[in-house]
Amino acid sequence: MSKIYLSPPDVGQLEESYALAAIRSGWVAPLGPDVDAFETELAERIGTAYAVATSSGTAALHLALLGVGAGPGQVVVMPTLTFAATANAAVYTGAEPIFVDCDPATGNIDVDLVEQLLELLRAEGRRVAAVLPVDMFGVCADYDRLLPVCARAGVPVVEDAAEALGATRSGRAAGSFGRTGVLSFNGNKIMTTSGGGMLLTDDAELAARARYLATQARQPVTHYEHTEIGYNYRLSNVLAAIGRAQLRRLDGMIRRRRELRDRYAKMFAAVSGVRLLGDSDPGGNCWLTTIVVEPEESGWESVELAAHLAAREIETRPIWKPMHLQPVHAGAEAVLTGAAERLFATGLALPSGSAMSDGQSERVLRAIDEFLGGR
Known part of the structure; x- marks a missing residue:
């Protein structure tokens, strides 16, 4: 596979x-x-x-x-x-x-x-x-x-x-x-x-x-x-x-990423405690579709979905680890509310590439559906 x-x-x-x-x-x-x-x-x-x-x-x-x-x-x-x-x-x-x-x-x-x-x-x-x-x-x-x-x-x-x-x-x-x-x-x-x-x-x-x-x-x-x-x-x-x-191909590649994002949006629309990051902005280019999982409401954590997909050869990635948590910037000045740390703990980027085929997209969605069904 x-x-x-x-x-x-x-x-x-x-x-x-x-x-x-x-x-x-x-x-x-x-x-x-x-x-x-x-x-x-x-x-x-x-x-x-x-x-x-x-x-x-x-x-x-x-x-x-x-x-x-x-x-x-x-x-x-x-x-x-x-x-x-x-x-x-x-x-x-x-x-x-x-x-x-x-x-x-x-x-x-x-x-x-x-x-x-x-x-x-x-x-x-x-x-x-x-x-x-x-x-x-x-x-x-x-x-x-x-x-x-x-x-x-x-x-x-x-x-x-x-x-x-x-x-x-x-x-x-x-x-x-x-x-x-x-x-x-x-x-x-x-x-x-x-x-x-x-x-x-x-x-x-x-x-x-x-x-x-x-x-x-x-x-x-x-x-x-x-x-x-x-x-x-x-x-x-x-x-x-x-x-x-x-x-020359940029607009088509953005359209494809938007199609993939729409599929994820439909998948998670009825899932309690899950939202798409930045989904309310119609001007976004849909580079990476990222979900935010609130475990208190969903009953599961983003890392669990990541592990489930990894076992099926599907790559995901957490949201960026905040710079103020990086060892190289230890002691740097920061003005914090906790929002970035929360997104790092709860966010997960899903496969979003414009080269992804319909078959690959279906494979990802089936794997997510399988995970959700188990919950």
Whole structure:
């Protein structure tokens, strides 16, 4: 029995043809015409003036934070419920992360807590480089409220939209909020370039600075001249070609993930104590369908379902372990309500990949039904 994975890459003949064309063109090293075209096409899709293709979403986050001036002696306010890359990028700059708890309905950063924290930090005279929200599992943060809060505090927003390509809020695309936004094209994301990322912005100076730093901060002279430290952060032309093919298929891949989410929603609609995280937001891209199980009401825990599915070669994953619980960030400042810890204890991401066949989907649903029947 073949294993069903959480969110494997969805690639096929179109991606193969684009990659082969890039190889045959001779542009196999970083940069090239497919990188330029990918940046243009992605910026047009998101609605920003500039896009900078990078080797990873983490690299894009690092460049974005450098672009807004993050550095030693400053703090970056971010959600505790996120992947490690969000916090790592802040630490790379020399700034310190301050973690904020989440809205239990969506997993996104709690805007009320952000507002209170920014007021406290201002009163203490501390320098805030940025607020770094994360669009959790493909649902945009509450930017209708968050952007005014940050504007009043004079703090730029760097949007971590790594999980949210194709999502929208209030008619705007994920990645277009704040001074700069960041996407990821890791292998498990909504679309992939194998590895890769993108920095998005309307700020011409910030985009130019990001390109410069991402190419080892090389000066524009015929010999290799460097006046400051740079990074090897640019995207391969071959991988950009794959990304261009994926972008053509993006809407279809989102539709497929939405179909799978709808099947899960019907499955759990009558199950007491179970809800879908962020299900009330119609603009989500349905990257990973995640259920939240309240054992006091359901009579079972998410880890029990995970074990049942694992025994049948079906992959699941808990919600991100909060950053304030990670050993590497022990002692970091955090503003907590307990919401993120509760989601970590009760949440479970289910197979959601757009490449999942109807037969595989039925297999997952039968296994869940079998589990529920036993309860």
